[in-house]
Amino acid sequence: MDILDRRTLIAAAAACGATAAAAAKNSNEPLIGAKGAPIIGPRNVEREQQNPDILRPPSTDHGSIPNLRFSFADAHMKIREGGWSREVTVRELPVATTMAGVNMRLKSGAVRELHWHKPAEWAFMLAGRARITAVDNDGHNFISDVKAGDLWYFPSGIPHSIQGLPEDGCEFLLAFPDGSFSEDSTFAITDLFAHTDRGVLAKNLKLDAKQLDQIPTEELFIFQSDPPPPIDADRIEDSLGGVPQDMAFRLMEQQPTISPGGRVRIADTRNFPISTDVAAAHVEVDPGHMREIHWHPNADEWQFYISGKARMTVFAAEGNARTFDYQAGDVGYVPKSMSHFIENTGGEPLQFLELFRSPRFMDVSLAQWMALTPHELVEAHLKIDRSALEAIRKDKQPVI
Numbered sequence: 001m002d003i004l005d006r007r008t009l010i011a012a013a014a015a016c017g018a019t020a021a022a023a024a025k026n027s028n029e030p031l032i033g034a035k036g037a038p039i040i041g042p043r044n045v046e047r048e049q050q051n052p053d054i055l056r057p058p059s060t061d062h063g064s065i066p067n068l069r070f071s072f073a074d075a076h077m078k079i080r081e082g083g084w085s086r087e088v089t090v091r092e093l094p095v096a097t098t099m100a101g102v103n104m105r106l107k108s109g110a111v112r113e114l115h116w117h118k119p120a121e122w123a124f125m126l127a128g129r130a131r132i133t134a135v136d137n138d139g140h141n142f143i144s145d146v147k148a149g150d151l152w153y154f155p156s157g158i159p160h161s162i163q164g165l166p167e168d169g170c171e172f173l174l175a176f177p178d179g180s181f182s183e184d185s186t187f188a189i190t191d192l193f194a195h196t197d198r199g200v201l202a203k204n205l206k207l208d209a210k211q212l213d214q215i216p217t218e219e220l221f222i223f224q225s226d227p228p229p230p231i232d233a234d235r236i237e238d239s240l241g242g243v244p245q246d247m248a249f250r251l252m253e254q255q256p257t258i259s260p261g262g263r264v265r266i267a268d269t270r271n272f273p274i275s276t277d278v279a280a281a282h283v284e285v286d287p288g289h290m291r292e293i294h295w296h297p298n299a300d301e302w303q304f305y306i307s308g309k310a311r312m313t314v315f316a317a318e319g320n321a322r323t324f325d326y327q328a329g330d331v332g333y334v335p336k337s338m339s340h341f342i343e344n345t346g347g348e349p350l351q352f353l354e355l356f357r358s359p360r361f362m363d364v365s366l367a368q369w370m371a372l373t374p375h376e377l378v379e380a381h382l383k384i385d386r387s388a389l390e391a392i393r394k395d396k397q398p399v400i
Helices: 003-015 020-026 045-050 189-194 198-205 366-371 375-382 386-394
Strands: 069-071 077-080 083-088 100-106 111-116 121-135 141-147 151-154 160-164 170-176 257-259 262-267 279-285 290-295 301-307 309-315 321-327 330-334 339-344 350-356
Touching: 069 321, 100 111, 100 160, 111 189, 121 279, 141 151, 160 170, 170 301, 279 290, 279 339, 290 366, 301 321, 309 330, 309 350, 321 330, 339 350, 366 386, 375 386
Parallel strands: none
Antiparallel strands: 069 330, 077 083, 083 100, 100 170, 111 160, 121 141, 121 151, 121 160, 121 170, 257 262, 262 279, 279 350, 290 339, 301 330, 301 350, 309 321, 309 339
């Protein structure tokens, strides 16, 4: 709808006895009661419809909170023969200083080449299957096939690889406990070989220099190859054996914590001991329900939305609060100790990940705090009836 059409619509609605505000609201305008005015200049209607709580913020929003949302759909796509990769770092979301994320797709047989990096790597399989390999600093090797819903974790500096498996490869989310990290700063085996003297390589590997004539002259990053053999045929037996701590974790096979409105599965050092730098929760919220008002006392929260639609309000003290809308493929962020809730605003289950640069998942529930504080003290603060506080106390467990 162009500018003239919107003006005509609003004028016609007013002439028919409807208010301009009501007509504007129906056409997605920044109007709340008598406040605001219809947009008559250039606009991006599709983006506005994705973010209704930014276009018409709740009356409780106030002050200045930085942007806490960025979509992978707006991230630069690095396309290679075997797949693609895109990332969200502090470059895209400046507030997210503790965590960076990479979304990657590998076709069947395609390889994310042998590499390593300074921060640890945490991953969640979104779809398909992959084979992952690694060797730790003591010379133990690791190989595993992972499927949708599984995690993996490679500690800082540990070399590893990822390869898509039949039938259709895989897609996954990578998270790194450093907001400034970029895939561009990865240490790759082909890049190492291309920039090391051939004579030195031959001497180090005890090879004839001619055997290195075909090595790549630049980093491969992602490349197409044949699917690997069955995993038992791919294992390399060594006297040191496998890694002492499993680097893969079957998150979605864990028994969830069930609440009336959803389910939560947590992975941290209590059940995934090797994951010392990243703690995580997979959260499912049913339609009409919400992830309760809470905050995290030990770390900032980095979110990835898997499916459904949500809105989140963040309270930052000093009278500041802001509301954002999210959908599949979006990244959210909440600074440490800021209270927030996530409400399912769609008609299907909402699924998202909460990630923290921490060995442990921790949160504080507003309802639980109120329930476990002397009632006369809470009543004096909030003027809430004693019977209501008793009801909160009876249901004091964290809920969705």
